[in-house]
Amino acid sequence: MTVSRAHGxxxxxxxxxxxxxxxxxxxxxxxxxxxxxxxQGGTLSAVRARGAVKCGITQGAGFATADDSGRWxxxxxxxxxxxxxxxxxxxxxxxxxxxxQQQRFSGLQSGEVDLLVNGSSVTSSRALERNFxxxxxxxxxxxxxxxxxxxxxxxxxxxxxxxxxxxQGTTTELNLADFARKNGISFKPVVMEDLRGAVGALAxxxxxxxxxxxxxxxxxxxxxxNPNEYxxxxxxxxxxxxAPVLRFGDDQWLEVVNWVFRAPVEAEEFGISRATxxxxxxxxxxxxxxxxxxxPGVTDxxxxxARWTYNVIAAIGNYGEIFDRNLGPKTPLGMERGxxxxxxxxxxxxxxxxx
Amino acid sequence: xxxxxxxxxxxGQRPVRRGATRGIRSATLTIVAVAIGAVVLVPFVRxxxxxxxxxxxxxxxxxxxxxxxxxxIGHKLPFIFFGLYPPAERWRPALATIVIVALVIATxxxxxxxxxxxxxxxxxxxxxLWLMGGGGTLPHVATQQWGxxxxxxxxxxxxxxxxxxxxxxxxxxxxxRLTVPRLTATxxxxxxxxxxxxxxxxxxxxxxxxxxxxxxxxDKLLLxxxxxxxxxxxxxxxxxxxGLQMVPPRRLDAARALGLTRWQSMRLVVLPEALRIxxxxxxxxxxxxFQDTSLIVIIGLFDLLNTARLAAQDPxxxxxxxxxxxxxxxxxxxxxxxxxxxxxxxERRMATSTRRT
Numbered sequence: 001m002t003v004s005r006a007h008g009x010x011x012x013x014x015x016x017x018x019x020x021x022x023x024x025x026x027x028x029x030x031x032x033x034x035x036x037x038x039x040q041g042g043t044l045s046a047v048r049a050r051g052a053v054k055c056g057i058t059q060g061a062g063f064a065t066a067d068d069s070g071r072w073x074x075x076x077x078x079x080x081x082x083x084x085x086x087x088x089x090x091x092x093x094x095x096x097x098x099x100x101q102q103q104r105f106s107g108l109q110s111g112e113v114d115l116l117v118n119g120s121s122v123t124s125s126r127a128l129e130r131n132f133x134x135x136x137x138x139x140x141x142x143x144x145x146x147x148x149x150x151x152x153x154x155x156x157x158x159x160x161x162x163x164x165x166x167x168q169g170t171t172t173e174l175n176l177a178d179f180a181r182k183n184g185i186s187f188k189p190v191v192m193e194d195l196r197g198a199v200g201a202l203a204x205x206x207x208x209x210x211x212x213x214x215x216x217x218x219x220x221x222x223x224x225x226n227p228n229e230y231x232x233x234x235x236x237x238x239x240x241x242x243a244p245v246l247r248f249g250d251d252q253w254l255e256v257v258n259w260v261f262r263a264p265v266e267a268e269e270f271g272i273s274r275a276t277x278x279x280x281x282x283x284x285x286x287x288x289x290x291x292x293x294x295x296p297g298v299t300d301x302x303x304x305x306a307r308w309t310y311n312v313i314a315a316i317g318n319y320g321e322i323f324d325r326n327l328g329p330k331t332p333l334g335m336e337r338g339x340x341x342x343x344x345x346x347x348x349x350x351x352x353x354x355x
Numbered sequence: 356x357x358x359x360x361x362x363x364x365x366x367g368q369r370p371v372r373r374g375a376t377r378g379i380r381s382a383t384l385t386i387v388a389v390a391i392g393a394v395v396l397v398p399f400v401r402x403x404x405x406x407x408x409x410x411x412x413x414x415x416x417x418x419x420x421x422x423x424x425x426x427x428i429g430h431k432l433p434f435i436f437f438g439l440y441p442p443a444e445r446w447r448p449a450l451a452t453i454v455i456v457a458l459v460i461a462t463x464x465x466x467x468x469x470x471x472x473x474x475x476x477x478x479x480x481x482x483x484l485w486l487m488g489g490g491g492t493l494p495h496v497a498t499q500q501w502g503x504x505x506x507x508x509x510x511x512x513x514x515x516x517x518x519x520x521x522x523x524x525x526x527x528x529x530x531x532r533l534t535v536p537r538l539t540a541t542x543x544x545x546x547x548x549x550x551x552x553x554x555x556x557x558x559x560x561x562x563x564x565x566x567x568x569x570x571x572x573x574d575k576l577l578l579x580x581x582x583x584x585x586x587x588x589x590x591x592x593x594x595x596x597x598g599l600q601m602v603p604p605r606r607l608d609a610a611r612a613l614g615l616t617r618w619q620s621m622r623l624v625v626l627p628e629a630l631r632i633x634x635x636x637x638x639x640x641x642x643x644x645f646q647d648t649s650l651i652v653i654i655g656l657f658d659l660l661n662t663a664r665l666a667a668q669d670p671x672x673x674x675x676x677x678x679x680x681x682x683x684x685x686x687x688x689x690x691x692x693x694x695x696x697x698x699x700x701x702e703r704r705m706a707t708s709t710r711r712t
Contacts, residue, residue: 061668068431068669069438070500095499098655103561110565196676223674308453332413332670 041250054095056113057078061219062333072096075326076117085315086260087306116245135244135257140339142236147209155234160185165198165207179237220335263309266351267318274317286333293353363624388569427675431666438502438662440578448505498576502657510648518587525592547589555582560654598629638698642691
């Protein structure tokens with residue numbers, strides 16, 4: 001099962017070739033040289049040899065910020081730590097590498113990090129043209145609207161004729177125009193260089209609404225001097241499925257990331273939390289026992305500790321706990337779960353079974 | 356430059372007319388200045404001082420909601436200055452910064468311009484790197500965790516320190532009679548000066564890792580430091596070349612006549628005089644680089660500016676980014692203003708000492 005360390009390093013060098021050239025021809029050569037270990041790239045062995053997962057992040061309130069003592073915290077950071085727990089059983093075995101939006105993909109391609117957990121959306125061009133793999137969607141976002149409560153607007157379609165502030169140079173403005181055309185209404189878009197300017201414009205009434213991604217709206221709302229007088233409308237006019245991004249050509253690493261990102265969702269579906277995971281391990285429910293690694297042949301592939309799911313839930317918590325701790329109503333960001341509720345509650349979060 | 360400008364105006368206008376227009380012009384200028392002051396300065400002072408809140412929590416600040424929230428800076432000060440450095444070890448970057456700042460101040464005083472100063476610099480930089488990185492009795496701290504003011508100081512000081520010898524070599528190369536060194540030095544200087552620092556930083560962080568295969572991992576901070584040093588080298592080279600050109604050729608002839616070799620006369624006679632001439636230019640380049648180091652924000656390193664930005668993204672303190680920028684601006688301004696005032700003082704002092712000889 002486990003690739004030997006020496007072989008893993010060779011494979012990782014071969015992969016380096018693919019990453020550096022990212023051309024089809026080089027990929028074939030590397031695939032042939034990997035031979036019997038086809039599909040088992042060297043990322044996992046490289047991670048083990050290094051003793052840490054290298055996780056590319058992008059700073060953003062609630063997703064990746066440093067606390068007063070300089071420790072990284074946030075929704076994205078927790079998922080990076082979950083990987084460290086699954087592989088090493090230790091939340092600290094992770095190196096968080098901050099990237100700007102411009103550097104992130106070349107940082108991944110050059111092998112500086114093992115994956116990106118930084119709010120990148122899954123798109124066809126990134127997968128088909130630029131040859132990146134995506135793990136499971138761990139956050140469903142979309143463009144929405146922030147309006148003052150005093151305007152008494154409940155749905156985006158009621159914003160006919162409104163002045164809407166958007167950021168320059170993003171797809172936000174195009175999405176807005178599409179939405180207006182589809183609903184037969186009109187907006188007066190005011191393009192701002194910087195959303196900080198938009199905060200002032202909304203506060204002074206120069207804009208009737210701000211439009212940006214949902215996560216950004218929550219941050220913008222918190223920046224206002226009196227956040228409780230503003231509301232984020234429930235409509236989402238674009239799809240921004242956020243998923244971890246991986247280099248092409250390492251199926252083994254892709255599967256590790258897939259299942260580690262699914263484990264917190266599955267735990268929430270079972271109602272298992274940090275507090276209850278120890279009790280759940282005593283359960284006689286066979287599906288819970290399989291999930292927590294108490295039955296052989298379910299979670300022990302690739303040389304992972306069979307009880308890694310247990311360790312992840314005990315250290316990081318289930319999906320709901322991760323969300324509430326970093327983004328939820330009790331945090332200053334005060335985000336609603338929305339699309340990120342479990343499928344059984346009307347959301348889109350759904351884990352394939354651990355079986 | 357200001358002196359030159361003053362001479363041209365004085366020569367270009369007749370004294371009588373100048374006296375008449377000066378009254379009107381200065382009155383207009385005064386009125387404009389007062390108007391600008393009233394429009395810009397009064398609200399700023401109200402925001403920054405009168406209505407400001409100095410203590411309390413983010414909620415206290417939001418409730419009052421008019422003035423600046425300096426409580427945010429107070430709360431985040433250790434983070435802004437030392438970034439992601441482990442809190443238990445923060446005394447190390449603090450001490451390292453004190454060492455560097457003390458040596459910068461010592462270097463600024465002509466009293467300490469002795470041969471041992473070079474040795475002191477080497478020891479101090481070694482001490483700085485040991486305190487920051489660890490080794491021996493101190494636990495290791497990876498460069499990814501370095502941040503804040505020590506990074507700003509390191510990039511500036513090490514950049515200029517490594518840049519100066521590079522600059523001298525390039526300047527000598529550019530004035531060489533031999534074709535190969537001259538062309539090499541000229542090409543390096545012109546290419547580096549013709550490209551913005553941002554482009555070099557991007558290039559070194561995006562392209563260098565792609566060109567080298569994975570596994571070979573180059574420290575981002577090292578790449579940035581090398582970029583700044585080469586940049587400083589190219590800019591200093593032009594300043595040093597200017598200094599060399601100002602030394603009269605007679606000096607070199609006299610030294611050669613005394614029996615010194617070409618290299619000896621360059622090292623003992625020409626260079627000391629040229630470098631003395633270059634000091635004011637060196638100081639203005641130093642101030643420029645102190646500010647330019649903040650460009651490393653774009654490659655995801657955490658200098659003073661970026662730690663302040665990161666502090667303003669803490670969900671508990673969202674909304675106080677203006678305070679963060681104003682504070683960092685004040686730190687940069689204080690540093691730059693002190694050094695340029697020092698430059699003026701030194702220029703005056705050197706002018707008198709030249710007159711005396």
